[in-house]
Amino acid sequence: AQKITQxxxxxxxxxxxxxxxxxxYDTSDQSYGLFWYKQPSSGEMIFLIYQGSYDEQNAxxxxxxxxxxxARKSANLVISASQLGDSAMYFCAMREGSELTSxxxxxxxxxxxxxxxx
Amino acid sequence: xxxxxxxxxxxxxxxxxxxxxxxxxxxxxxxxYWYRQDPGQGLRLIYYSQIVNDFQKGxxxxxxxxxxEKKESFPLTVTSAQxxxxxxxxxxxKSLASYNEQxxxxxxxxxxx
Numbered sequence: 092a093q094k095i096t097q098x099x100x101x102x103x104x105x106x107x108x109x110x111x112x113x114x115x116y117d118t119s120d121q122s123y124g125l126f127w128y129k130q131p132s133s134g135e136m137i138f139l140i141y142q143g144s145y146d147e148q149n150a151x152x153x154x155x156x157x158x159x160x161x162a163r164k165s166a167n168l169v170i171s172a173s174q175l176g177d178s179a180m181y182f183c184a185m186r187e188g189s190e191l192t193s194x195x196x197x198x199x200x201x202x203x204x205x206x207x208x209x
Numbered sequence: 210x211x212x213x214x215x216x217x218x219x220x221x222x223x224x225x226x227x228x229x230x231x232x233x234x235x236x237x238x239x240x241x242y243w244y245r246q247d248p249g250q251g252l253r254l255i256y257y258s259q260i261v262n263d264f265q266k267g268x269x270x271x272x273x274x275x276x277x278e279k280k281e282s283f284p285l286t287v288t289s290a291q292x293x294x295x296x297x298x299x300x301x302x303k304s305l306a307s308y309n310e311q312x313x314x315x316x317x318x319x320x321x322x
Contacts, residue, residue, distance in 0.1 A: 095251075126310060128313075133315075134297060134299075134315065134316045134318075135313060135314075135315050135316065136252075136299060136301070136313035137313075138310040138311075138312070141310060182251055182252070184252075190305065194240065194257060194305075195240050195242075195257075195303050195305060195311065196242070196254060196257060196267070197242075197252075197254070197311060199244075199251035199252040199253075200251050201249075201250060201251045202249075202250070202251055
């Protein structure tokens, strides 16, 4: 079974509107971490936001927020007020287990290509 | 400036040749990682290392080898045993102090002709 599933191969959004990128995960560990990265066409991976499994509040970083629904095992990324520069591939990733037991390893989803229209 | 460097950005090799991709970081991070990315796909873990002179296989280690002789360096060798080596290779590092994110290098695009 896939550990991380991103069901939207591509998404389109109008500039200044909000968009939600879906991510579901599968783990039996109680301790885990969820990450979102952005990959522009240049190829580098840019860290956006992190949510720990024990965090009670949804993580937010500027225009990015993570809609964490633990019971549903989902960790959707919400981008508010989309900008043209947000056009990129977005990856959801999971660290299974604690930092100590996992050695910081991440498992990535297949990604979602976001296109922002003017 | 602190960061991770990978060189070269583009690399071409003939089939059957071994090739080594470099990865250097000056972030004083303990852990380093190598990932492979195929077109339109996510990243898959090749090898990782927590400390100098120690490394472990990731999910797709066959046909690859690594070394970790210095804390700041984690080169990846793509051997002739790797059946389909053409891909984008990304190196990452992180501090093991907490839940810190992995920091990525700019990547090397390897094409085997």
